[in-house]
Amino acid sequence: SQKIEQNSEALNIQEGKTATLTCNYTNYSPAYLQWYRQDPGRGPVFLLLIRENEKEKRKERLKVTFDTTLKQSLFHITASQPADSATYLCALDGVDSSYKLIFGSGTRLLVRP
Amino acid sequence: DTGVSQDPRHKITKRGQNVTFRCDPISEHNRLYWYRQTLGQGPEFLTYFQNEAQLEKSRLLSDRFSAERPKGSFSTLEIQRTEQGDSAMYLCASARGTGLEKLFFGSGTQLSVL
Numbered sequence: 118s119q120k121i122e123q124n125s126e127a128l129n130i131q132e133g134k135t136a137t138l139t140c141n142y143t144n145y146s147p148a149y150l151q152w153y154r155q156d157p158g159r160g161p162v163f164l165l166l167i168r169e170n171e172k173e174k175r176k177e178r179l180k181v182t183f184d185t186t187l188k189q190s191l192f193h194i195t196a197s198q199p200a201d202s203a204t205y206l207c208a209l210d211g212v213d214s215s216y217k218l219i220f221g222s223g224t225r226l227l228v229r230p
Numbered sequence: 231d232t233g234v235s236q237d238p239r240h241k242i243t244k245r246g247q248n249v250t251f252r253c254d255p256i257s258e259h260n261r262l263y264w265y266r267q268t269l270g271q272g273p274e275f276l277t278y279f280q281n282e283a284q285l286e287k288s289r290l291l292s293d294r295f296s297a298e299r300p301k302g303s304f305s306t307l308e309i310q311r312t313e314q315g316d317s318a319m320y321l322c323a324s325a326r327g328t329g330l331e332k333l334f335f336g337s338g339t340q341l342s343v344l
Contacts, residue, residue, distance in 0.1 A: 160335030
């Protein structure tokens with residue numbers, strides 16, 4: 118069955134540095150991948166979507182890459198700020214349904230001032 | 231967009247009781263999803279609707295869970311004979327329903343089964 122892996126350990130970085138989060142998947146080839154941000158006690162908020170035929174996508178300080186050979190996506194936040202502290206989730210379309218999103222367990226990012 | 235609304239925000243119940251949650255999606259969104267999330271985990275897919283039709287239901291979902299979306303607008307999720315293992319955040323999300331697209335999530339209903 119499809120499997121999505123995100124680093125379960127929190128990423129702790131200094132303000133102003135670039136945060137890089139990893140999402141690995143196995144056992145299938147998704148048509149697209151999405152990244153969401155989730156704050157405690159709140160629902161996830163959409164950040165970026167990247168399709169299988171796209172290598173990279175940018176939005177302001179955010180950048181996502183999608184390597185279908187490595188089966189990996191990298192999510193970068195440049196010039197990180199304490200307000201970026203949150204849990205970041207990657208999500209892929211289901212192997213049997215493009216309209217069903219399957220989420221990873223998320224990586225918590227802590228940005229120190 | 232007024233956002234996805236979920237009610238109640240918190241629910242405490244005793245084991246064996248039935249509970250029902252409501253979700254109001256963004257108006258004109260055709261697709262509606264239910265997810266469940268426990269601490270330290272990502273949202274787990276439960277079911278989704280295209281308009282009023284329930285198109286998919288997780289194989290992991292017990293038959294104690296049922297969801298409806300009458301008239302293709304709001305949705306309800308009912309859990310019968312609750313168990314302590316049902317304690318979780320229940321998230322609702324909606325999407326326009328025109329293809330590959332982002333989900334808009336509500337703030338969730340936190341269920342605690344004592």
